[in-house]
Amino acid sequence: xxxxxxxxxxxxxxxxxxxxxxxxxxxxxxxxxxxxxxxxxxxxxxxxxxxxxxxxxxxxxxxxxxxxxxxxxxxxxxxxxxxxxxxxxxxxxxxxxxxxxxxxxxxxxxxxxxxxxxxxxxxxxxxxxxxxxxxxxxxxxxxxxxxxxxxxxxxxxxxxxxxxxxxxxxxxxxxxxxxxxxxxxxxxxxxxxxxxxxxxxxxxxxxxxxxxxxxxxxxxxxxxxxxxxxxxxxxxxxxxxxxxxxxxxxxxxxxxxxxxxxxxxxxxxxxxxxxxxxxxxxxxxxxxxxxxxxxxxxxxxxxxxxxxxxxxxxxxxxxxxxxxxxxxxxxxxxxxxxxxxxxxxxxxxxxxxxxxxxxxxxxxxxxxxxxxxxxxx
Numbered sequence: 107x108x109x110x111x112x113x114x115x116x117x118x119x120x121x122x123x124x125x126x127x128x129x130x131x132x133x134x135x136x137x138x139x140x141x142x143x144x145x146x147x148x149x150x151x152x153x154x155x156x157x158x159x160x161x162x163x164x165x166x167x168x169x170x171x172x173x174x175x176x177x178x179x180x181x182x183x184x185x186x187x188x189x190x191x192x193x194x195x196x197x198x199x200x201x202x203x204x205x206x207x208x209x210x211x212x213x214x215x216x217x218x219x220x221x222x223x224x225x226x227x228x229x230x231x232x233x234x235x236x237x238x239x240x241x242x243x244x245x246x247x248x249x250x251x252x253x254x255x256x257x258x259x260x261x262x263x264x265x266x267x268x269x270x271x272x273x274x275x276x277x278x279x280x281x282x283x284x285x286x287x288x289x290x291x292x293x294x295x296x297x298x299x300x301x302x303x304x305x306x307x308x309x310x311x312x313x314x315x316x317x318x319x320x321x322x323x324x325x326x327x328x329x330x331x332x333x334x335x336x337x338x339x340x341x342x343x344x345x346x347x348x349x350x351x352x353x354x355x356x357x358x359x360x361x362x363x364x365x366x367x368x369x370x371x372x373x374x375x376x377x378x379x380x381x382x383x384x385x386x387x388x389x390x391x392x393x394x395x396x397x398x399x400x401x402x403x404x405x406x407x408x409x410x411x412x413x414x415x416x417x418x419x420x421x422x423x424x425x426x427x428x429x430x431x432x433x434x435x436x437x438x439x440x441x442x443x444x445x446x447x448x449x450x451x452x453x454x455x456x457x458x459x460x461x462x463x464x465x466x467x468x469x470x471x472x473x474x475x476x477x478x479x480x481x482x483x
Contacts, residue, residue, distance in 0.1 A: 289334070
């Protein structure tokens with residue numbers, strides 16, 4: 107072999123080796139980024155990563171993510187392939203966006219390279235797109251979330267538009283059928299930050315619509331969603347108890363609890379509303395439903411036994427005692443429902459009012475400010 111041919115062969119081999127090393131590093135970096143995610147890469151995806159133009163895939167994915175609407179995003183797994191001739195493409199149907207997981211992974215690889223390069227000036231839109239992909243793959247990517255805060259905070263004539271656009275994107279992540287996004291503390295914290303910035307600029311957000319169409323939907327996506335209901339508590343802090351807005355929020359909360367009667371988080375939010383502004387009609391309605399639908403789950407009775415301890419609704423206590431007696435008589439003595447009823451009965455006998463709550467030392471003192479009462483059974 108001539109020396110020139112040998113040099114060309116060595117150069118080609120070096121190029122191939124460098125490409126393989128680059129792919130290996132990209133794959134390793136990706137695996138490290140998603141190591142904490144329960145949705146792992148399926149076998150075969152890593153082999154596909156080197157077969158496509160990551161930049162082109164990135165552009166295709168981000169074009170869908172920047173649509174100015176509340177999106178319903180779904181990440182399509184390998185089960186989807188084979189059912190459509192264009193299954194490897196981003197699927198769009200109105201505001202519904204379906205992204206094959208392998209394409210999201212490829213877009214993420216390019217997004218990381220863009221993010222690391224930190225483009226500035228007129229490239230800020232590129233950073234918006236890169237961080238959108240990063241948060242879609244990993245909702246706990248705090249650096250990506252903080253970068254978006256910095257970008258939307260830049261003063262200018264369109265700062266309010268950027269804040270609203272950011273809220274729309276975050277709401278799309280929180281309300282979509284995604285694996286971890288609806289219960290992401292990073293995303294909920296980011297949303298609260300956005301609401302504070304909008305409030306400072308006197309940009310009104312309707313709390314009723316915000317709870318009904320955003321927070322309650324996210325709470326439905328993941329049962330007992332602590333972060334969603336914590337955000338709901340934040341939203342109602344600015345609403346005057348007893349106002350028409352408050353009554354609308356109360357009605358929407360009751361409706362949600364009726365449809366998700368086994369979710370204790372929803373009932374505890376309703377208990378918070380009733381503690382600030384008692385509504386006997388709501389309690390009567392809940393007792394009627396509990397009796398007619400024979401609700402025996404712990405969530406409903408945990409709500410009833412605690413709310414009824416409020417002295418302001420003491421006149422409704424005989425009605426609850428009657429509902430409880432009927433429920434206990436109709437249940438098998440060894441059934442789970444009967445155990446729930448027995449616990450509720452013992453609780454109400456021991457603590458008929460909140461004034462009877464005691465500390466662990468039995469001295470009859472009321473719990474300190476902010477406490478919820480004695481230890482729950």
